Structures are given as structure tokens and as C-alpha cells.
Amino acid sequence: MENTLITGLYVSVISMAVTFIALGILIGVMYALLAIFPDKSKQVAGESDESVAMIEEPEVDEKANQELAVAMAVGMALLEHQGAFDAKDPNLGKLLE
Amino acid sequence: MENTLITGLYVSVISMAVTFIALGILIGVMYALLAIFPDKSKQVAGESDESVAMIEEPEVDEKANQELAVAMAVGMALLEHQGAFDAKDPNLGKLLE
Amino acid sequence: MENTLITGLYVSVISMAVTFIALGILIGVMYALLAIFPDKSKQVAGESDESVAMIEEPEVDEKANQELAVAMAVGMALLEHQGAFDAKDPNLGKLLE
Amino acid sequence: MNIDSLLSLFAAPLALTWQKAVMIAIGLVLIYLAIAKDYEPVLLLPIGFGAILANLPLTGITESHGFLGVLFEAGVANELFPLLIFIGIGAMTDFGPLMENPQLALLGAAGQFGIYSTFMLVLLLDKLPFISFSLAEAASIGIIGAIDGPTAIYVGNKLAPHMLGAIAVAAYSYMSLVPIIQPPVMRALTSDTERRVRMPYSQREISKTARVVFPIVVIIVVSLLSPQASPLIATLMLGNLMREAGVVDRLRFAAEGEIANVTTLFLGLAIGGTMKGEEFLQVETLIVMALGLLAFILDTFGGVMFGKLMYRLSGGKVNPLIGAAGISAFPMAARIVQRLGQEYDYDNFLLMHAMGANTAGQLGSVIAGGVFLTIMLGIV
Amino acid sequence: MNIDSLLSLFAAPLALTWQKAVMIAIGLVLIYLAIAKDYEPVLLLPIGFGAILANLPLTGITESHGFLGVLFEAGVANELFPLLIFIGIGAMTDFGPLMENPQLALLGAAGQFGIYSTFMLVLLLDKLPFISFSLAEAASIGIIGAIDGPTAIYVGNKLAPHMLGAIAVAAYSYMSLVPIIQPPVMRALTSDTERRVRMPYSQREISKTARVVFPIVVIIVVSLLSPQASPLIATLMLGNLMREAGVVDRLRFAAEGEIANVTTLFLGLAIGGTMKGEEFLQVETLIVMALGLLAFILDTFGGVMFGKLMYRLSGGKVNPLIGAAGISAFPMAARIVQRLGQEYDYDNFLLMHAMGANTAGQLGSVIAGGVFLTIMLGIV
């Protein structure tokens, strides 16, 4: 009668233990990976804008690019319409970045 | 014992022959197509920017277009930032809407 | 012999009737929906360009957006090329091509 | 052995019967219409292509493990593809213009007149000697009058799968001919006064809630009235619900985009693959094509005549031309109405009303198809 | 005959049992929650929609050749859909924050406490009269505590396929309630001092090689420890490998995009299609829903208590709140930790650490689910 309870407890304890062991092993794996493959590309910050752009570009996905393009084009059109060009607003550059 | 070798040689020779025949026929097909459907749109080069753009547009695939848009928008934004525009044409805004 | 004709007529009449009934019910449904869920966002027209743009944006689908961006960017590039901007940077046109 | 297998190289040309050759020619014509005439190219090109492949001898391409056979089993035999396409169509459809003028919904019922009248005509033809159509076949031909590809394929596949190719070709070919088929019928049935009726644009705005609730209610009502219509109306309205919900745009764009595109290509190829010369080239197919054309005309007749009835009942406030948009054939039929109206009165803008009737026609096609199928399956 | 088939038009409304009606109402509620409350809409909308369709009478839509039946066979019965979704999830997951603080991985084990405690609770309930759950059913309910939809569906389908609908609904509904369920538990278990602990941001950069090797090693380790977890962890890590590899971006974007979107839609519809009134509306379902909620609470309890243990052992350097992110529910749980932390100390930025615990929770959920399944399949 109590059989399923005991089986259940047994299953629970083993499962929990194995899960902790597995994640414990993964901790070891991660430390090992960090030790074996240290990051060599200690990036010297602020070297040049282009280099940063080139490095980061693969991270930006296509959609983001498209949205950016839409945003920029729309933004420029609106600004243009409002006569904001002929750059009287010195913040325009920042705004568009 | 030698049977598979002979069969194999037979298969090889026939296959190679048929492949050459097939591509030979395709040569005939291509010459026939060039003769039957000559290119009428003998393009007069450098007539106007618009016509070239129109003709070539179908060739450009979507992604290229998007990248172009991104490139253009970013380029313009950067130029803008540098104060290069200074829009004198008041219709520009409307045109872009 | 005439059996299929009679059956057919019977099927036709019933089908047509049910179709009219169904669409009749949908008319009732639509009037009910309009009554139960009236539009509260009675839009004050012409308030500002931005608000209109924001409201309409969800309707414009992605591709249209991209095409718009392409169109805008290309349009601007062409205008630029034609000297409409009065480019102070003589390389600008080339740059955008 | 050697001579035998050498001969096997000529086996294919020798197996090219005149029926296969004719079907290859038909496939070429369909591709020509698709490319040169822009007749529903996304469907007629794959259908024509599939027809060519199905009739090249000895390729095994339409067998159960062949390329077209696999596509057929994957999505035509079980009607999955037309339903998936419907999700995409629903996602692209705006029922706003219909909800602004609910009474236009009746035009969507009237525009299905061609289904029943064509069905009856086939049953009459069956009485002629040498011509024989079963009740199910007659119904499958009639359903071309739904003027809606996925509905015609769905119903046709349930009732007379052997006629699927002819039905699909008729449905999609004539769809492209709507701008040629409809105007003469519309002119013949209406008076100059009727065609000049202007219809004011309803200023009613539809709330988002109403737009969201509408597709769900439509599914429940239609499914209870006609259970066989449920998969069709449910997929159409699922797409529309995803459109109006606003919170599942990545599903909506997947439905409109990749699901619709991939499925359209596969559906076209697989249907073309059913068009085998020996079965397709029969008098019956010619009759299907002829009656399919008639169904389009009779649909337009039904729509415009009901438009005239509404013109009378409304005291001249409804322009009967918009009835022609009730056949569905979205959005072509609506544009034809707009153009014909402007021909007689340049400042007459019927487009929004025609769009309402047109989306009603989409609903009407699905409902009529489903009801027809429900009753037929009860009888056959 | 005529009267019979006329009556057939009313067959559907007559076959609408109260159970079906209630299920349609439940489907409407799920859609309402999806749209109006933004509760995991990409899943709850299709699930609710599928539930409505499955309970409209006589449509045949869930039968083996019906629309939902075809989708079910194509990707739920064989667990293909949850695995494909995992490829997309892996492609969107950044294990960087976890690799910067590897010891956070233990929180991902602790955050699965709800699985076992809920499982035991069900076995206790089974001892009550009138309530009966098999060991496999108890395990399926417990697995809701993985707080990970694909894992719950994968394990549930293997152990108790008849409960799949209830499990999926519980998993996804409560997932949306995480911002409501977790904070009270987190506040109750922690002291003010504990909640204010600041954790410095590790400046460690992870090399690309380490990032690429990590998913592969995880697969091998986990598969050897728990073979039944292999498909789950392998698909999750395949997505991550494609992300970090950098050379297969078109596969990666396909996994994140079309594969994930199309599969999510189909999975939701097919699971909704399993929720048939006659089977779903039982006391057992209510218990599943109630215990599922409890599993979420017990998971949070496990995570935070283990966080407190780490706080002690580290001499106060670990903020116990981040334990709450160990339950998975990515990335919501991590954001809740950040928000709650800031409530007590505005300048406290726990987000990166919480993200580490959160991705550990994702790993922990999959591993725990797989281990649980491996042991259960050895017993049942």
C-alpha cells in the first residue's frame, strides 16, 4: 500500500542527487574550459570606431538591421519634412545615431 | 569471376556516353534558344539612371536591397551628422513621404 | 431516373438556404459586436504627424516597411546624386551609389 | 542482357504516349500563362510544372515514394496544405470594411449561386447519353463556383479526388480571368442609373475587441451550422485572429510568409502531379473546364442580381455593381467593381464597399463549400 | 431521407454536451488571457484555439485524418515539435553569464525542487479515497515543476499522454504568472540584509572556443548520465552550438525564426486539440492545475533556500534572491530578481548573476526532466 510512496521517495532522491551531480560536473567543465581556453582577445577599448563596428556586426541580426534602416529612413524623412535639416538642431547627429 | 568487371566497364562506357550525348543535346538546345529568342533589349548603355535602376532591380534580391538600404541610411545619417546636407530643396521632405 | 435531379435540387436549395442563414446570423453577430464593443478611441484627426504614424504603424507589414526604407534611401540617394542637396562634399554622390 | 539494357535507354521516349505528350503541352501552356500573362503565377507555375513531371514516362515521380507522391501524401491527401494556406489568407484579410457595413454579408451568400446552378447543370448533362457524372462528381464541379482555390481543393478531394487536377486548374485559371469574365456580365445586368449610384463611406470605426471577437464567433456559428465547414472556416479565422490579436505577430508573419509560401509551392506541384494524361484527357475534363467557366459567370450573375434586389429594397442606396464582388476572388473582384463604377462616374468610390462584399464572398465561399460538403456526405 | 438529412443540420448543436461547452469557454478564457493579459500568447492562443476546435461537435478535426489529428501525429506523438522548439531556444540562449560564474549552476539544480515535492504530494493524494493517480501520472504532474514547456510536454507525452493538455496548459499559464507567484515567496524567505547583498560583476571574458566547446561537452556529460535526457539536451545545445559557431548563421536564424515559429503554432494547436471535454473535465485535471501552481511555488522555495545556503557558505557574498531565477522560466525569473533587488537597494544590479542562475535553471530543468524520465521508464 505504501509501496508507491517509498518508490516515489526513492525516485525523487535519486533524481535530485543525479541532477545535482550533473550540474556539479558542469561546474567542473566550465572551470576547465575557462582554464584551457582563456580569452586571448583582451580587447583594447576605444581603438577605433570601425574595428568595433566590424567586431560587433555579426551579433546584430538581420531583422534588427532592417528595423534600424526603417527607423532611420522614417526618422530622416520626418525630420526633413519639419525642416529640421539644414541642421539647426545641434542634437540631430546624436539623435540619429 | 571477371564478370563484375565487364559489367562495370559496360555500365561506365554507356553512362559516360549518354552523359556526353545529353550535354551535347543541351548545347544544341542552347544554340537553338539563342537563335529563336534573341535578346531584343540591346541595352543602350548610360541612357539614364532611372532606366538602369529599373532594369536591374529584379536582379537584386531582397537581402541585397535591405543591406543597401541599411548602408544608405547609415551613410546618410553619418553624413548628416557631419553637416554635409544643409538641404536647400524645400520639396525634398514631401518627396520622401 | 430523375432521382439525382431531385436530390440535387434538394441539396442545392438547402445549401443555399443554410448559406444565407449563416451569413444572416453573421450580420446579427456583427451588429451585436459593434453595439457591445463600440470604438472608444474616437480619433481626433490631424493632431500631430507622430501620433498618426504611431497608430498606423501596426498596419504596415514588415515587407512594406522594408520597401519603404529602400524606396526612401534610394530616392534620397538619387536626389543627392542629382545635386539637389547642394552637396558640399563632392564625394558624397559617389559614396552613396 | 546488354542489348536489353541498351534498349532501356530508349524506354522512356518509347513510353511517351500521345496523352502524356498532350499533358506536357498543357503544362507548358499553364507555365506560359503564369509567366507571360501573370495568371495566378504562384499556383499555375507549380501546377503546370507538376503536370509536366507527372507525364514524363518511367520517372516514378508520382509514385508513393516519388517526389510528387511524397508531397501529395504529406499535404493533399489529408487536406493539410489548403488549410495551411487558409491560415495565411486569413492573416492577410481585413474584415473591417465588412464590419462597417454588415448587411453586405448577404452578397457573399448570393455570390455562390454558381455552385448550385453549375451542380444542377452537371446533373442535367448526366442525363445525356455518353456523359456520366455521379452526384459527388457533379458537386465537385459545382464547387469551382466557390471561386476559392483552397475550398475547391478541400471539397473536391473529399468528394471526387480523381478530378482534383481539373478542378484546381479550372479554379485558378479562371480566377485570373475574372477581369475579363465579370465586366460584360455586370454591364449586361445593370442600368446606367444603377451603375452611377454613389454609396457614402461609413465613418464607423471598429474597435479592436470587436475585430478580435468576430473571427471566434464566426468559427463557432459556422461550425455548429455546418461541421464539415469547420476546418476551412477555422483555419481562415485562425489567421485573422492572429492578425487582429496583435500579440502573436511572429506566428502571424510565419503564417503569411513561410507557411503560405512553402505550402503553395508544394500544393501546386502535388496537384499538377495528379494530372496524368490517361486519366485527365477525357471528355469529362473538358466539361469540367467549360462548366467551371460557366460557374464564374453564374456566380457574378447571382451577386449582381442580389445587388439589384438590395438596390430596390434600399430605395436606390446600394450600387448593384458591388454584388459582383460577392463571388470572392479577393481582391480582384473588388477592384473590378471600383474600376467599372469609375467608368460611369469618375468620382464614385465604391472600393470600400466592394471590399466588404469581397470579404463576405470569402466567408460565403467557405460556408457554402462546407454546407454543400456536409449535406453531400450525408447523402453519398 | 429528406427529413433525416434536414435534421442532420441540427445534429451539431444537439451534440453539444455541457462538457464541450465548458471546454469552449475554457478555450475562450485562454485566448482572452493570451490577448488581453499577454500570458504567453504565442502558446496560449493556439492552445485555446485548438481546445475550441476540438470541442465543436462532429467536425472530425481531431481524428487521425483531421487537421489537428494530422498535426498531432506529425509532431506531438513523436515529440518532434518540442525538440524543434528547443533548437530555437538554444539558439537564443547566451550561456555567457553562467560561464562567468560557474558555481551558479547549482541553483539550477535547486530550482527543480518542485518536481520531486509535487510528485510526492500526488502520491500522497493517491492514498485518499476517490483520488487515484498512477506513478507515471504523478511524475507527469511533478514535471510541471520543470517550468519549461517543451520539457513538460516531452516527458508528459512519454509517461501520461492522456494528461498532455492539462500539463501544457498548467506549464504555460503559470509561466505567465511567475511575476505574481515568485515575489511573495522570495520576500517571505529572505531577510532584509540578505536581499541587499551586492554581487560584484565578474570581468571575466569567455573565449569563443570555450563557448563552442561548452554545449558539446554538456550533451556528452548529460547523455551519459541520463540517456533519456539526450534528445532534450541535444536539441537545446545544438541551437546554442549553431549560435556560438558563427559559421552557420543561416541555420541559426532558421532555427530561431521559421522553425521555432511554425512549430510553436502547430504544437499549440495540436495540444489544444487533445483537450476534449469528456476527458479533460475531471477532478484529476483540477488537481493537476492546483498542484502545478504549487510546483511553481515549491521550485521558488527550493531555489531561494539554496541561495540562502550559498549566502552562508560564501560568507554573505551571494544574494539569495538569485536562487529564484534557478527555476528557469527564462528570462522572466531573472528580471524579477533584478526588480526585487532594486526595490531594496536601488543601485544593486543583480541581473547578470540572475541570468546565470536562469540559464542554469534551463539546464537544470532539462537534466532533471531527463533523469526523472530515465528512472521512471526503468520502473514503470
Place this chain on the structure above:
Amino acid sequence: MNIDSLLSLFAAPLALTWQKAVMIAIGLVLIYLAIAKDYEPVLLLPIGFGAILANLPLTGITESHGFLGVLFEAGVANELFPLLIFIGIGAMTDFGPLMENPQLALLGAAGQFGIYSTFMLVLLLDKLPFISFSLAEAASIGIIGAIDGPTAIYVGNKLAPHMLGAIAVAAYSYMSLVPIIQPPVMRALTSDTERRVRMPYSQREISKTARVVFPIVVIIVVSLLSPQASPLIATLMLGNLMREAGVVDRLRFAAEGEIANVTTLFLGLAIGGTMKGEEFLQVETLIVMALGLLAFILDTFGGVMFGKLMYRLSGGKVNPLIGAAGISAFPMAARIVQRLGQEYDYDNFLLMHAMGANTAGQLGSVIAGGVFLTIMLGIV
């Protein structure tokens, strides 16, 4: 019971035979080559990944209801995936350069020399003691010389499905090695004078009609000559027709995009899944790999030698180097020709002619594969 099921936790490591371990290592090498060396990563990464999964013990992932088993049945067993990929390849191929110089087509036939010579070599090896290959196996190894992944997989699966993994790995691995394999062969076979031949650029413009008609005629001609080639050539040319038609761009982009990407991922995984240690690690596999490499060399030999023949016959107007592009391996082989030509004469632009030979090689590979298959199926 308890001890048994505790032991079951160690069942997987205990079941890890040396064959499985070696295969996992091979999978890791393939992934390394894909990521670090950029060797056809979109295929070698999934293949390597599938190989690892297939050799982790007790996961059941390659069984008929396992993840890789389901993918295999869905698209490899019925050859659907390679055909779908061909639609995408066709949509990306421009036959313009070939149509401008039709006679280049013969180089596409000559570039298949490796198929037959390798096939004969295998039959010779079969005469050695301890080595045994059937005619069908020999043909499957020869087909690696098509240097075209989908063709090799399609033909290999029909003739010797148990060798599919080795064939696919050879085909795709060596494809990436083309820049290393070809140049020495090209240099050894040509004289300095031959390598410096300049070929004028044809100013011929190809009309849109000719571009549209070409793929259709190719299908009909090739299918009649070799029915077994029909599915391959038909899918390749369907993609090209959609490209040139201009009216079905949404189908074309679906073919190039989602269809190609999703299918490539699934195909790679499923093929990797066939590489089970116990079957794969045999002397035969080593022979397949060695002969596959030889097939690439012999293909280049065939192409360049025929190029030399054309050089003679044309009175020195044809640069024999472009023959190397006739092996297919699009577009790598064409770029190698251009680079090598420029090495000897910086102002020599052979690229367009090489591209023509290269697309001819694509056609030649498919045709040769299909013809070979047609004749073999008639004999076996």
C-alpha cells in the same frame, strides 16, 4: 530492484563501446573542421552533431520514433530533403555564363570522369582477398565523383543506403578541400602556354525568354534520356525556373531561404545519425574515404584533359584550366580556375568562362548520377 535501477544510471557509460567513442571523436573532428576550418559548415556541423548523438549509448535517438529517426524517415528515406535542397540550389544558379558559351557544356560531362574510374577501381579492389564490394556499393562509391552532395545522397540512398553516412561525409569533406586538391592536378597537366590562354568575354546577352525556356527543355530532354535523373534535374531546374520567371519571387525566396535552410539542417542531422560506430568503423569505410578523394582527383583529371582537347581542336582558343571547373563544386572550382589563371597572367579573366563550365558541371553531375542510377537499377 533498487540496486538494479541504481546500476541503470551507469548503464550508458558501460555501454560506450570503443566504436562509439571513436565515432564521437569523428563527430567532434567534423564539427572542428566546420567551425575552425570553415569546411562546408552548414552540412558538416549537423553531420558531425548527428554522428555524436547516434553514438551516445541508450538514447534511442536514431530509432524510428527518436528525433533523428523521425527526421530520417521524413526526408532521407524518401529522398525528399536532397530534392528540396536542389530547388534552392537551382534558384541560386545563374546559367547565363553557360548559355553565352554553350560548347562549355561538354566540360560538364568530362568532369564526371571520376565517377566511372572510381567505380571501376572499386570493382578491381573487390577482386582482392578480404575486400568485398557489390556492384551497387561500387556505384555508390563512384558517385562521390559527382562532387555534388544531393546527387550523391540521392543515388547512394537508392543503391547502398547502409553506406550513406560515409558517402555524404566524403562528398562534403572533400568539397571543402577542392582548393587544395585541384591546383596541383591542374598544374601537372597543363603547359605554361596553355595556362596563359586568354578567352575573350562573349558580349552575347541572353533574352529572358531563352532563360525561362532553358530549364524546362533541360528537364524534358534529360528525363527522356534518363528517367531516374528526372527528380534530380526537375527540382534543380524548378528552382531555376522560379528564379528566371520573375513572377513567383515569394516562392523563389522561400526555396532559397526557409526550404533550403531547414532542409539542410535536418538532412545533415539525419545523415550524421546513420553513422553508427559498429557499422561505420570498417575497412570498407576507410576505402570509401580514400577512393572518394581519388574520385575528386580523377574528376579534375577528366575535366582538364578534355580542356586540353578543346584547346587543340579550337586552335588554342580554349584555356584548358577551365576544364577543372567542369567537376561542379560550384562556385569554388570556378574561383580556383580564375586564381590559377591570374597566377600566370595577372590580366587574364577566366571567371565567366569558368562559371559556365562550373554550372555545366552541376548539370553534368546530375545527369551522370541519374544515368548511372538508371542503368544500375536495370542491372542490379
